[in-house]
Amino acid sequence: VRETCCEDTEPRNVMMEKLMLDSLSMWASEYKFDAFRFDIMSQSTKDSMVRLREAIQAIDPDNYFYGEGWNKIDRGYEQANQLNMAGTEIGTYNDRLRDAIRYGHIFNPDSDSALYEQDRVKMGMAGTLADFVLNTSGGRATTASALGGYAKDPADIINYVSKHDNETLWDQLNYVLPESLTLHERVRAQNAGMGITLLSQGIPFLQMGGDMLRSKSMDRDSYDSGDWFNYVDFTMQTNNWNVGLPLAEKNEARWSEMGQFVSSPERAASMTEIELAAEVFKEFLTIRQTSPLFRLTTAEEIMQRVGFHNLGTRQQVGLIAMSIDDGYNSEAETLLTDIDVNYDAVMVMVNTGYEEKTLSVNTxxxxxxxxxxxxxxxxxxxxAYFTEDQAGNGSFTVPALTIAVFVKPQAGAQGYGLASYATAGAPDVVPYGDTPVYLRGSMNGWGTDGDFSYQGNGIYTVTAQLTAGNQYEFKFASEDWATVNFGAANASETTVTESVPVALGTTNNNLFFTPAIDATYLFTVDASDPQAPVLTIENEEPYAGTEVYLRGGFNGWGTDTPLLYQGGRQYQVAMSLAAGSYEFKVASEDWATVNLGAISGADDDKQVVPGEPAYLAATNDNLVLTIEEDGDYVFVLDATDKAEPVLKVFNEQFFGNTPVYLRGGMNGWGTDDELIYQGAGVYAVDITLGGGATEFKVASEDWATVNLGNPDDALTNTVEEGVGKVLGSSNNNLMIELAAGTYEFRVTGPDASQPILTVIAK
Incomplete structure (x- = not known):
């Protein structure tokens, strides 16, 4: 087997691990090496790496292990890759932060990916922690795992922007930065990339010469290129730019591209530029070295102290504002230990744009x-400068292509700092913490099957199937009946009326509800005040008791095509349609209880385009659907908001004629495992997994026609066995961690832009 550059070793062989242990032990005990880096560490097993580290730390207690944790082909063991090593404090190289800088989108305000990569840089600066909550450019507060975050501890992360493989940062940025930049601007962009690495939580890794604009004359793999291309001039007279055409083996494909710019004077750094870069680098190094705030040692500390302040859908492109708190906050649940006696807070302002930027931050x-x-x-x-208004709010101003670090000096005892949530808002405090709460009553034997889901902002919900005329007795309680136990506030008002809010109390009085019809009912508890929650019960189905139909030219305007309720306030039906145009409406049999058509008589409002939302209203205007090809089509009515229902139409075979594959660490990201159409809007493939964590996506061969991963606004990228996961068109990988075995990966439509993936053990 030769998946790496050389003959691969078999990590499960006892003698292979013994060879590693004997070698490491000698180097640690006799030569006093205090850390070890493992090239392609993921060729080894997680268990082996942990055992080796424990053995070496018996010799040298603070010896550190780190290596390349790239996903390799699944060979039936738990690889020592990024995801599997998370939490071990064995570091893995962080390609998330690396690529967010090296691809250059953060330096291009016109790039469609600028804000997304800006989010990824923030994630990297917060230690690439999977559980760090970030208010993204998509407008949602999500855990960083949705952006590719995987670490459980800052020691899991090696932050870097260049090393021996691939182009140096200077060479790479010459490919991706806007062509019009001056030499001075290119140097400042390089300084920003290096500075982000040094000011991020985690462990920085620096390529020799990176602080001096090191170039390898565009050579992407200089392993066998000799001193000519690998030269580093510590006198700073040259950075080795454009000293010759790099070797053909790894570079020929880009020779013509290089030729377009290598001779430009705006790419050729002189001693003046090299010295500037080197001095700025040393300043960032000093800032990091002199404050433990840049070297937090636990995930908990990072999540308590680190915050971002240019957030959400309206954030400025090209600006990152990261604060690190070391101050006193009387409102905090846990007071911060004063770990830097010099400062109560730090603010790092990263401006990757081409004009001065100012950001105001409350408090x-x-x-x-x-x-x-x-x-x-x-x-x-x-x-760079800071100003403050009379209300105690401040503004930070930073020049173009500059990282400015601001500090709040500590005068004597610990003072007020800057809360991590000063801009994002206080974190959503779950009213009953980690205590699960349940609907417990006669509908479920007073057990704990009816567990409430927390929706945020103090709201809990659960649904229950209830039978008309039955009187149900129940309470809102925890498993122990002690931590949480709410019933009727007083014994004279125990009856709950549908859609009427009722205040609960910590009493022994049970609540009573009698449904009018057989249906699924939604129980909503608003626990914004945990001591006085409010309960509302309503029928989950929007048109309960009324059957609604597709009625139009495709079925003689009759009632042969009922929309079937799917739950979640959505209705659905599939129809076989020939190519052509059809007028239709969504209506009840009497054309009165429900009669939904176009929102107006305007042609644009009447047209229903497959795959796009059509907004409905109670009007006399028909909808018009044009079908290009004969086929089976799915109609989905979303009545989450009854005042503004939405209709979408999809081709049931939603990937059409495009072959789509499961691509990931289990198959080398190739196209061996095609998802086969099963009918009824379902694609599936069986995959044998070797155990452990694996990243993957659902994509076509060209990675363009179909490229489905974790949605940008998803709370997590983890796929759980048997639980449907909504996919989205994004650059974010999915992650699954299962025991070794064979699993069916099933992708269900009908919406090709957000199908549902379910993984089922065979």
């Missing part, structure tokens, strides 16, 4: 530019 007061930068070698950063 920010008493900040100044870091003393190191006040006397910086870089005259530009010396122009």
């Amino acid at each position: 920010a007061s008493g900040f100044m530019l870091h003393p190191v930068q006040q006397s910086s070698y870089d005259s530009t950063v010396r122009g």
